[in-house]
Amino acid sequence: xxxxxxxxxxxxxxxxxxxxxxxxxxxxxxxxxxxxxxxxxxxxxxxxxxxxxxxxxxxxxxxxxxxxxxxxxxxxxxxxxxxxxxxxxxxxxxxxxxxxxxxxxxxxxxxxxxxxxxxxxxxxxxxxxxxxxxxxxxxxxxxxxxxxxxxxxxxxxxxxxxxxxxxxxxxxxxxxxxxxxxxxxxxxxxxxxxxxxxxxxxxxxxxxxxxxxxxxxxxxxxxxxxxxxxxxxxxxxxxxxxxxxxxxxxxxxxxxxxxxxxxxxxxxxxxxxxxxxxxxxxxxxxxxxxxxxxxxxxxxxxxxxxxxxxxxxxxxxxxxxxxxxxxxxxxxxxxxxxxxxxxxxxxxxxxxxxxxxxxxxxxxxxxxxxxxxxxxxxxxxxxxxxxxxxxxxxxxxxxxxxxxxxxxxxxxxxxxxxxxxxxxxxxxxxxxxxxxxxxxxxxxxxxxxxxxxxxxxxxxxxxxxxxxxxxxxxxxxxxxxxxxxxxxxxxxxx
Amino acid sequence: xxxxxxxxxxxxxxxxxxxxxxxxxxxxxxxxxxxxxxxxxxxxxxxxxxxxxxxxxxxxxxxxxxxxxxxxxxxxxxxxxxxxxxxxxxxxxxxxxxxxxxxxxxxxxxxxxxxxxxxxxxxxxxxxxxxxxxxxxxxxxxxxxxxxxxxxxxxxxxxxxxxxxxxxxxxxxxxxxxxxxxxxxxxxxxxxxxxxxxxxxxxxxxxxxxxxxxxxxxxxxxxxxxxxxxxxxxxxxxxxxxxxxxxxxxxxxxxxxxxxxxxxxxxxxxxxxxxxxxxxxxxxxxxxxxxxxxxxxxxxxxxxxxxxxxxxxxxxxxx
Numbered sequence: 018x019x020x021x022x023x024x025x026x027x028x029x030x031x032x033x034x035x036x037x038x039x040x041x042x043x044x045x046x047x048x049x050x051x052x053x054x055x056x057x058x059x060x061x062x063x064x065x066x067x068x069x070x071x072x073x074x075x076x077x078x079x080x081x082x083x084x085x086x087x088x089x090x091x092x093x094x095x096x097x098x099x100x101x102x103x104x105x106x107x108x109x110x111x112x113x114x115x116x117x118x119x120x121x122x123x124x125x126x127x128x129x130x131x132x133x134x135x136x137x138x139x140x141x142x143x144x145x146x147x148x149x150x151x152x153x154x155x156x157x158x159x160x161x162x163x164x165x166x167x168x169x170x171x172x173x174x175x176x177x178x179x180x181x182x183x184x185x186x187x188x189x190x191x192x193x194x195x196x197x198x199x200x201x202x203x204x205x206x207x208x209x210x211x212x213x214x215x216x217x218x219x220x221x222x223x224x225x226x227x228x229x230x231x232x233x234x235x236x237x238x239x240x241x242x243x244x245x246x247x248x249x250x251x252x253x254x255x256x257x258x259x260x261x262x263x264x265x266x267x268x269x270x271x272x273x274x275x276x277x278x279x280x281x282x283x284x285x286x287x288x289x290x291x292x293x294x295x296x297x298x299x300x301x302x303x304x305x306x307x308x309x310x311x312x313x314x315x316x317x318x319x320x321x322x323x324x325x326x327x328x329x330x331x332x333x334x335x336x337x338x339x340x341x342x343x344x345x346x347x348x349x350x351x352x353x354x355x356x357x358x359x360x361x362x363x364x365x366x367x368x369x370x371x372x373x374x375x376x377x378x379x380x381x382x383x384x385x386x387x388x389x390x391x392x393x394x395x396x397x398x399x400x401x402x403x404x405x406x407x408x409x410x411x412x413x414x415x416x417x418x419x420x421x422x423x424x425x426x427x428x429x430x431x432x433x434x435x436x437x438x439x440x441x442x443x444x445x446x447x448x449x450x451x452x453x454x455x456x457x458x459x460x461x462x463x464x465x466x467x468x469x470x471x472x473x474x475x476x477x478x479x480x481x482x483x484x485x486x487x488x489x490x491x492x493x494x495x496x497x498x499x500x501x502x503x504x505x506x507x508x509x510x511x
Numbered sequence: 512x513x514x515x516x517x518x519x520x521x522x523x524x525x526x527x528x529x530x531x532x533x534x535x536x537x538x539x540x541x542x543x544x545x546x547x548x549x550x551x552x553x554x555x556x557x558x559x560x561x562x563x564x565x566x567x568x569x570x571x572x573x574x575x576x577x578x579x580x581x582x583x584x585x586x587x588x589x590x591x592x593x594x595x596x597x598x599x600x601x602x603x604x605x606x607x608x609x610x611x612x613x614x615x616x617x618x619x620x621x622x623x624x625x626x627x628x629x630x631x632x633x634x635x636x637x638x639x640x641x642x643x644x645x646x647x648x649x650x651x652x653x654x655x656x657x658x659x660x661x662x663x664x665x666x667x668x669x670x671x672x673x674x675x676x677x678x679x680x681x682x683x684x685x686x687x688x689x690x691x692x693x694x695x696x697x698x699x700x701x702x703x704x705x706x707x708x709x710x711x712x713x714x715x716x717x718x719x720x721x722x723x724x725x726x727x728x729x730x731x732x733x734x735x736x737x738x739x740x741x742x743x744x745x746x747x748x749x750x751x752x753x754x755x756x757x758x759x760x761x762x763x764x765x766x767x768x769x770x771x772x773x774x775x776x777x778x779x780x781x782x783x784x785x786x787x788x789x790x791x792x793x794x795x796x797x798x799x800x801x802x803x804x805x806x807x808x809x810x811x812x813x814x815x816x817x818x819x820x821x822x823x824x825x826x827x828x829x830x
Contacts, residue, residue: 037527044531048538055543110608112555112588119558119590126608160606163599182543189543196534203530207523214520 023219023248030215034208041204045197052190059182062121063175065105066168069128072102073161080135084142084154092139099132117174124167131160222251226258238266295476314343331372338368346397352477353507354396356424356431357389363399363422370407376417378407383423392431392503395473401466402435402497410439410495429503436496442489451487453479467497474499477507555588557610559803561796562594562601564617564687565718569745569772570792571615574640577796578613585804602626605633611803613638617687636806638799641688651802653816655790657692661699663822664741667767667786668704670824675709676738679730681723681751683716683744686769690715690743700741712737716747723747727754737764739785745770748787752778771823779825786824794818 019025076098082091106129110122134157141150222245232240242259245252317340324333342365345358360382367380380403403420411418423434450468453475471485478484481502489495561578563571575591582589590609592600594617604612604626612630616623616639627645630637634649641654668676680697682690689696693713701708714730716722723742727750731737740755742748748768752775755764761783768775768787778784795818805812 044534048534051538112558114553114555114582114588116590119588122558123560123590123607123609127603127606129608130603130606159599160603163603166599185543189537189541192537193534196530196537200527200530200534203523203527207520207527210520210523214517 019249021249021252023250026215026218026248030211034211037204037208037211041201045201048193048197052193055186055189059179059186060175063172066121066124066172069102069105070165070168072098072105073128073131073164076102076135077161080138084138084150087142095135095139099135102128102132117171117178120167120171120174124164124171127160127164127167131157131164134160218247219251222247222255226254229258229262233262233265238262238269314340317343335369335372338365338372341365342369351396353393355390356392356394359394359396359399360384360389360424362397363403366400366403374407374418377411379417379419381419381421383421383425385425388424388426388431392426392501394431394433394499394501395470395477395507398470398473398499399433399435401470405465405467405497406435406437406439406495409442410437412440414440426503427500431501431503433499433501434496436494438494441491441493442487442495443491447487447489451485470499478502478505479508481505555582555586557587557804557807558608559587559589559611559613559800560604560607560609561589561591561799562604562612562614563591564615564685565593565595569770570686570790572792574615574792574796577793577798578800579796580793581797581800581804585800587800587804589800596622602629605630605635609635610807611636611638613640613799613803614644615640615688616642616644616691617684619644619691636803638802640795640799642691648811649806651806651812651816653795653798653802654688654818655820656817657689657695658699659820660689660743660788660790661696661701662703663699663788663820664696664767665700665703665708667788667822667824668700668739668741668765669707671739671765671785673738673765674707676704676707677710677712677734677736678704678708678739678741679712679714679734679737681714681716681726681740681742681744681747683723683742683747684718685716685744685746696743710734716744720746721750723750724754727751728758731758731760731764739765739767741767742769745772745775748775748784752783756783771821776823779823782825786822789821789823791818791821 076095079088079091079094079098082088083095106125110125112122113119134153138150138153138157141153222243225243225245229240229243240262242262243255245255247255317336320336321333321340324330324336342362345362345365363380363382370378370380399422403422406418406420410420419438421434421436423432423436425432425434450471454472474485478501481500483500486498486500487495488498559578559582561575563574578589578591581587587610592598592604594601594614601614602622602625612635614627614637619642623644627637627650631645631647631649637647637650639645639650639652641652643650643652664680668678678700680700682693684690697711697713700711712730712734714726716726723744723746727740730740740751742751745768748766748770749772751766752768755761755766758764765785766778766783768778768784769789770787771789775784775787779787798816798818802812802816
């Protein structure tokens with residue numbers, strides 16, 4: 018139990034409040050007793066002298082009795098009263114300038130003289146000195162009368178003084194009563210205020226905590242920590258509350274991060290799925306681009322053997338070249354091949370074309386031989402481009418069609434160009450061909466060879482917009498240029 | 512709410528302390544509370560009892576003041592008793608524990624003499640003021656010389672410029688000294704005026720404060736040619752002045768007053784009163800205490816102390 022605990026604080030404040038109230042009441046009691054004491058003191062002297070006077074009166078009877086019949090009981094009573102009166106009179110009588118005191122002092126001396134006179138009378142009576150004791154008795158009677166007069170005078174004087182002070186006493190009494198009442202009211206209010214302050218010190222943090230709990234329930238975890246300077250118990254609750262709030266905030270943050278991460282993973286997965294779908298689509302493109310090569314290859318081999326048996330050499334050569342071309346086309350499913358392989362495939366294809374078009378078609382190869390073994394290129398790009406020119410560029414033209422294939426290196430860019438001197442392409446077709454397919458693009462049942470090449474180039478180099486370009490003009494021919502940045506990796510691993 | 516408590520609680524505490532302080536101050540500083548505490552007595556070395564006639568006039572008030580002043584100066588206390596024929600105070604004075612007695616005897620009677628004898632028998636110092644009742648080595652007479660008083664009255668009467676003066680001298684029980692020594696006063700008066708005094712009439716007033724009025728009416732009815740009325744008491748002087756004004760005799764009947772009250776001085780300035788003889792009661796009171804103190808200390812002192820007499824006249828109107 019620490020000094021700041023609720024129990025200690027409660028005990029402390031209650032004690033303080035009680036002490037304040039008790040002190041106030043004690044003070045009022047002291048005031049009342051003081052007032053009572055004043056009232057008592059005012060009449061104390063008068064009461065004292067009245068008492069002395071009573072003894073003096075009492076003394077007369079036994080004295081007279083003794084003087085008349087010499088009664089021993091009267092004498093005993095007389096002597097007793099004399100002693101009582103002597104004890105009543107203060108022996109020490111200093112002189113003062115106060116007139117009332119001087120009057121009282123004179124009364125003491127007069128009583129002394131009276132008592133001495135009584136003693137003298139007793140002695141004279143015993144000595145039977147009649148004349149003397151009669152004189153003494155007269156003197157004593159005068160003294161008694163004078164003492165009584167003086168006592169009356171002092172009492173009257175005292176009463177007059179008291180009467181004069183009575184109004185002052187009433188004023189003082191009234192003032193003290195009012196002040197006492199106000200003191201009690203203020204003391205009670207002060208004690209009540211102290212208690213309420215303590216209660217407020219406890220309830221205020223609780224209210225704040227309940228408000229904060231409400232805010233937390235609304236999801237506002239960023240509210241600052243609460244710190245109270247209240248009792249230990251409340252401070253502990255505040256600490257626990259802060260801890261709870263921060264923990265919940267932390268857990269919720271963690272959950273949010275986890276959710277975000279899962280979302281990212283889901284997005285990645287979706288992307289991968291789409292990529293996979295695209296790859297499959299590419300594969301489909303490739304497969305569509307292929308005929309049933311094996312069947313054709315075997316058939317062609319049979320044809321070659323038949324031509325050799327029948328000694329048709331040109332047919333045999335034609336079919337052999339065709340078979341070689343098919344062999345090239347059904348090679349392993351690799352996306353990129355050395356540039357040499359593409360050139361060799363193109364040459365086989367041209368050998369076949371020469372048999373079909375011995376005089377109307379000419380293929381010109383402008384190839385830097387140093388490049389063909391250094392660089393790779395997407396598989397099956399040259400033969401479709403040349404095939405496109407053969408099929409579309411020379412329609413309705415009587416002159417010899419020339420197709421020029423050029424491979425060069427422009428700094429780090431491998432430039433592959435296929436050009437013809439045909440009829441050219443319409444502009445809207447070029448635009449259509451050079452538009453990259455979106456993910457939602459639906460492939461048609463038959464994909465053109467040129468379109469296949471263009472889309473594959475966009476696929477492998479999505480960030481390189483100039484990977485492929487078509488320059489054409491009606492009647493002047495068409496040139497298709499592929500620019501492969503040798504330092505940029507294609508987006509699919511080989 | 513919290514701010515309210517933070518403000519109100521110290522405020523109430525402060526108010527509580529203020530009220531407590533006010534209450535305490537009331538309790539401590541109120542004269543009734545203070546007087547309730549046992550007062551420490553200012554102790555004096557001796558106590559002297561003065562027995563004076565039952566008169567409220569200024570003479571005795573000033574005599575008391577002189578005695579009080581002396582008591583303060585000489586570290587002693589004085590108490591005043593009224594000397595009346597009925598009172599036993601003076602008879603019992605020897606039992607009072609006083610260290611000395613001062614008495615202003617209004618008359619020389621047997622009771623007074625016996626009482627003084629009893630006091631002197633006890634060895635108590637006695638001062639007789641103005642009037643010497645008994646003569647003893649243990650007594651001192653303090654006051655003015657009655658013969659000189661008569662001479663002073665005569666001097667003022669001469670200042671009226673009249674001859675063949677018919678003077679009425681009014682004694683009073685209120686000033687028994689001059690009354691007791693009436694012959695000395697008259698000798699002094701006559702010796703000074705000589706032939707200028709045609710006739711001297713004497714009357715006496717009682718303790719009744721307005722008694723003088725009746726005396727004056729009676730006197731003026733019987734002796735209408737009175738030139739000057741001389742009085743021996745200040746109260747009688749004022750009553751006589753009023754009577755002369757009422758009778759429209761101002762200027763015709765001159766007044767020689769007694770005392771130096773402010774009203775008497777004003778009448779002197781207006782010319783209603785010719786002049787006034789003034790004793791010095793403060794001096795008498797002071798000297799009485801001093802004599803008692805000296806007798807207490809040394810055992811003796813001068814047998815007679817003359818405190819002198821003064822005359823007040825209007826210097827502007829004096830002839």
